[in-house]
Amino acid sequence: MLRLEIAALYAGVNILILLVLAVLVVAGRRKHKITLGDGGNEVFGRAVRAHANAAEYIPGALVGIVLLALFDPATPVWLLHASGISLTLGRILHGWGLTTGTLNAGRMFGMVLTWTSYALIGGGLLWAGLAQQL
Template sequence: MNAVTSGHAAALWTGLHLILLLTLSLLVVRQRRRHKVALGDEGIPELAQAIRAFGNATEYVPAALIGLAVLAVVEASPIVIHIAGLLLFAGRVLHAVGLSRSGGATIPRALGIVLTWIAYVFASATLLFYAIV
């Protein structure tokens, strides 16, 4: 059996994040169909929240996945990639759940953004470490 490499770890988290983005996109489509809205949100809170949950994920996930890929390129330990990937994934799921429940502040939404930022700081610091040493 082959050992798990940093590339395998990055592939896992990239795959999971792509599934998350697809799911959030499908939730937007479902709301659009339900409310018969082709463009914009027409002031419908559920549609606006679904659009923002997807939009927010598309604002944070791509850059983080680039970070995971570069961590794999520099052969960071798979555990480092798993930590960053898990923090990001948990953060994005919590944020999306919180935002889908309410347009206002919610605990899952706040926790989600904090975990996302921790993932960003962790991946950034690790990348800078590998760049320097």
């Protein structure tokens, strides 16, 4: 599997995660007849935050993963998979955790995995960028 194909795989899955979370928000808006904001509905507010939080983290990570893939052969394939898997699992766990309640293991592990992906991506980009200069 080529590096850009790996990036496309994780981009596709994470975009679908955003789509699922968006559909849950729209379904909640219809169910609770809320047109703007969260209407003070705590359960619906968590669905909105789950989508918004994913929308805050996923795009930056995907840009980083694609950039890493473009630094072929400076970027090892394992780094792309480690970044993509930790991002994807992190976003699934965090989204599930936010929609099911307050502070819980899903939210905690989801953020740890998401931040791990950011650390891997950021470190990998620094390494790849500096390696081109040496």
